Amino acid sequence: MRKKDESKNGAIYESTVQLVLEKGLAGVTMCDISKAAGIATGTLYIYFSNKEALMNKVFNICRKESASFYLNDYSPLDPFDVGFRKIFNNIVTYRLQHFEKFIFLEQCYHSPFITEDVRKDSLKYLNPIFDLLQKGKDDHIIKDLDDALLLGYIIGSVNEVIKKAHYGNKSLDHKKIAQLYQLCYDGILA
Amino acid sequence: MRKKDESKNGAIYESTVQLVLEKGLAGVTMCDISKAAGIATGTLYIYFSNKEALMNKVFNICRKESASFYLNDYSPLDPFDVGFRKIFNNIVTYRLQHFEKFIFLEQCYHSPFITEDVRKDSLKYLNPIFDLLQKGKDDHIIKDLDDALLLGYIIGSVNEVIKKAHYGNKSLDHKKIAQLYQLCYDGILA
Amino acid sequence: MRKKDESKNGAIYESTVQLVLEKGLAGVTMCDISKAAGIATGTLYIYFSNKEALMNKVFNICRKESASFYLNDYSPLDPFDVGFRKIFNNIVTYRLQHFEKFIFLEQCYHSPFITEDVRKDSLKYLNPIFDLLQKGKDDHIIKDLDDALLLGYIIGSVNEVIKKAHYGNKSLDHKKIAQLYQLCYDGILA
Amino acid sequence: MRKKDESKNGAIYESTVQLVLEKGLAGVTMCDISKAAGIATGTLYIYFSNKEALMNKVFNICRKESASFYLNDYSPLDPFDVGFRKIFNNIVTYRLQHFEKFIFLEQCYHSPFITEDVRKDSLKYLNPIFDLLQKGKDDHIIKDLDDALLLGYIIGSVNEVIKKAHYGNKSLDHKKIAQLYQLCYDGILA
DNA sequence: GATGAATGAGGGTTCATTCAT
DNA sequence: GATGAATGAACCCTCATTCAT
Structure with a gap:
């Protein structure tokens, strides 16, 4: 290159x-x-060098960018509920503001373009989030469950709701987002 | 002949x-x-007649089959918590036992192969689930939220967790499934 | 068969x-x-036995039928001008009444379906016409030219005019046909 | 580049x-x-862009080339008989020298490859010939008939005779061509 | 480095023909 | 004999990739 x-x-x-x-x-x-x-x-x-390399590169950039976006305004010193709310909102906001990148990332996950290595490697960008979850567990605020389960639960529900809204041509207002937040938050509470 | x-x-x-x-x-x-x-x-x-027709047909079959599977052992007379647990488990079980169909359906939803009409039409198969959610709302058991939001929340989290487990080569044991159930159930509770 | x-x-x-x-x-x-x-x-x-055989068979039938049609009401004893007029009109009428067969024959002539042998063989059906032309030549009524030239001249002009009229959606009335006849007849006159 | x-x-x-x-x-x-x-x-x-476009393009080129060829050495100032003879000879010569293009044009006329628009549009290239025929009619040299009829009569007979000769492996010598000319010319004379 | 023409394997689809019933 | 499902070669066209300029 x-x-x-x-x-x-x-x-x-x-x-x-x-x-x-x-x-x-x-x-x-x-x-x-x-x-x-x-x-x-x-x-x-x-x-x-080829289409696969291009897609992998773009995937990595989006992955990094999104992970970084999730931490906007977040500090590891934030109390759990504050930090969680910030990150949750960032996750939602990223998907709404950069819908095309969100969909791109989604499509990559089930595609031969993205190799297993790349997929695993990209997890490391989420470490601050895992740390936050750990803090929540340590403080007995949230359920003591596997990280992958907790994050999958949250990310999955957010993804689905945002996609449904977008493709159904229904914009997600603040009220709906707050309701989704409440669903997720109540779910993880210990 | x-x-x-x-x-x-x-x-x-x-x-x-x-x-x-x-x-x-x-x-x-x-x-x-x-x-x-x-x-x-x-x-x-x-x-x-062509690839699109084939995909649409397979999509419809999977759609009906999955919707029917979700209602296994379920009765509209079941109390909300019993009915919800049954359906939740069926949704999870379908995805685990018929992972290939689950992924097929996922891929179809954002594909030019599936026409908008077919997609909308397929919603009707989920009516019994919408009825159950309505009962939960009427009885003030669960939050009084939009159906699409509630179902998106549940389906989204289930999908994501199951895909993560599958592609990470980690099987979902009964314990993990029960934990995921608790996350979702606690989330929707009023 | x-x-x-x-x-x-x-x-x-x-x-x-x-x-x-x-x-x-x-x-x-x-x-x-x-x-x-x-x-x-x-x-x-x-x-x-196959498509080619089918086409050849239909070609032969049309060929015979058309040649026979050309001689409707014609007698070898007719004076040249009478016979020529009859045959000319028959040629025109066949094309107008059986346009689909006329076009089929036309298409066959430049097609790999029709073998050279079949094409040559089909000439024999036109013998009475050649005889008429010979009579006209013997009697010094028409130009003493090669049969193929004379027939090609007449058939070609008729074919072209009828096709042009048909595809241009203009029907050939009796007046136009009479004019075409006059063109051809004046041409061959000695 | x-x-x-x-x-x-x-x-x-x-x-x-x-x-x-x-x-x-x-x-x-x-x-x-x-x-x-x-x-x-x-x-x-x-x-x-595709087969149809290719055929249409080649058709147009042949059409223009042939129409231009027909006017070789011809001047609108030529007396009718001189001009007619020149054009007639050009029409014949084009078909003999470029038999493959002649056949290509023939095949195009009744083919879905050639759109109606293109077909009609191509008529304009023949305007000088129509003008010549008009002059012949105005001067009472030739019959006062429809252009399409006159041209169809001439072109049709030429086409047929040349195709018959070619596929019968008989070359058209100058004598035969002169005879064909006389047939056509005598036909159109008033 | 930049360009876009050139390549050819491969995709969706058709259709003459065969074959099991 | 009649049927129409089954076959697979061949068609039109696309597209990732290469290469001459």
Whole structure:
């Protein structure tokens, strides 16, 4: 990957993510991406050796970005309920504001493009969240359950509700989000 | 005269669902399916006019089968907590026993193969579940929230936890399932 | 070719000719023909060993039928001008009344379905016409030219005018036909 | 950067026209054409979006080329008989020298490849010929008949005679052509 | 590095023909 | 004989990737 023009990378990322939202992972062609990014098809192969590498790279960037987004305004020193609320809201907000990236990440999880290694590796970005959950468990605020179970429970419900709303053309207002928060929070409480 | 071999329909369904699990909806070819079903490619087109029709048909069958499975052993006369537990367990069990169909359904929901009409139409199979939720709300057992929100919350968390477990090669034992149940149930309680 | 039901032969001929008019020789499928003839596809192969054989057979029948039609009401004893007018009108009338057969014959002439042998063989049906032309030449009524040239000249102009009229949705009235006759007749006059 | 190789267009045209002569319009495959043109199948689709577009393009080129050929050495100032003779000879010569294009044009006229619009549009190339016929009519040299009838009569007879000669493996010598000219000319004379 | 023309394997689909009933 | 399901080669077209400029 010889990098000449860093701005092209950005254009490629954005085009890829947007096109995957519109056409699905398998429905997007390298030609589509290059056109949307304003470059030639061949140029794509200067930046990425092939489609899989491109998708993996974009996946990783989204993964990091989203994990980082989840921690906006959050401090490990926050009390559990404050921290949990912040992170929950960040998770929701990321999906609403960057729906295309959310869907891209979703599509990647069940795709041959994303290798098992990459998938596992990406878990590490969520460590601060696992730490928060641990604190909640240590303080007997929340149920003492497996991290994967707790996070899967929360992330799964948020994902589903947001997708349902989006594809049903019903926007999620603050009230609905607060209700979803309450569902999740009441669920994990010890 | 040779009659249409109805057993081929079954072979096609199973092959399709299994291959979609392995390769994704868009990654499956008609050639793959016919080979797996033990028939010639052209024969596939006797049973289904094209790939989209095939996928829609399999989708509908899975949809009905799953909805029916969810109601196993359930009676509308069951008290809310009993009925909810039965249905919850059925939802989980279906996903564990028919993981390939579960994934197939998941993939269909955000795919051009499934038309909007078919998607909406399939909601009707869930009516008994909506009725149960209504009873819970009427009896002030559970939170008085939108059906889509409640079901999205439950289904979403179940889906995510089961997929995480499957792809992480960790089987979900009865204990974990009971814990997930408790998370969901505590969440919806009024 | 085991013949059981002679009426099926007729149905096949008519369907074939009509379908070729609608879809062109190469655009017609054996399935189309069998459906239009009200029989099963396999049955077609009891009557004809393959598509080429079917087309050749229909071609031959049309060829004979048309040649015979050309001689309606004609007698070799007719004076040249009378005979020529009769035959000319018959040629025109056949094309107008049996446009589908006319087009079928046209399409066959430049098709791999019709072998060279069949094409040559079919010339013999036109012998009475050649005899008439010879009489005209012997009597110094018409130009002393090659038969193929004379017949090609007449048939070609008739074919073209009738096709142009048909596809341009302009019906050929008696006046136009008389004018065409005059063109041809004046042309051949010595 | 590699630029589109315009010579490929020519190779494609020639291959298409030649193959249509050999196999008929519907019998020619895109694969055939690409092989004959010395390029890959996919390359064909860089130059033409699909088979229909390719055929329409080649049709238009042949149409223009032939119409232009018909006017070789012709001047609108020529007296009628001189002009008619020139154009008649050009029409014949084009068919003899470019038999494959002549047949290609013939096949196109009754084919779904050629849209009605294209067919009608192509008539305009023949305007100088219609003008000549009008002059002949105005000067009472030829019969005062419909243009379509006059042209159909001439073109039809020429087409038929040339095809008969070609497929009967008999070359048309100058004498035969002169005879055909006399047939047509005597026919149209007032 | 950048371009986009060129490639050809592979996808969905059709259809002449065969074959079990 | 009649049927129509079954077959698989072949068709049109797409697209990830390469390569000449």
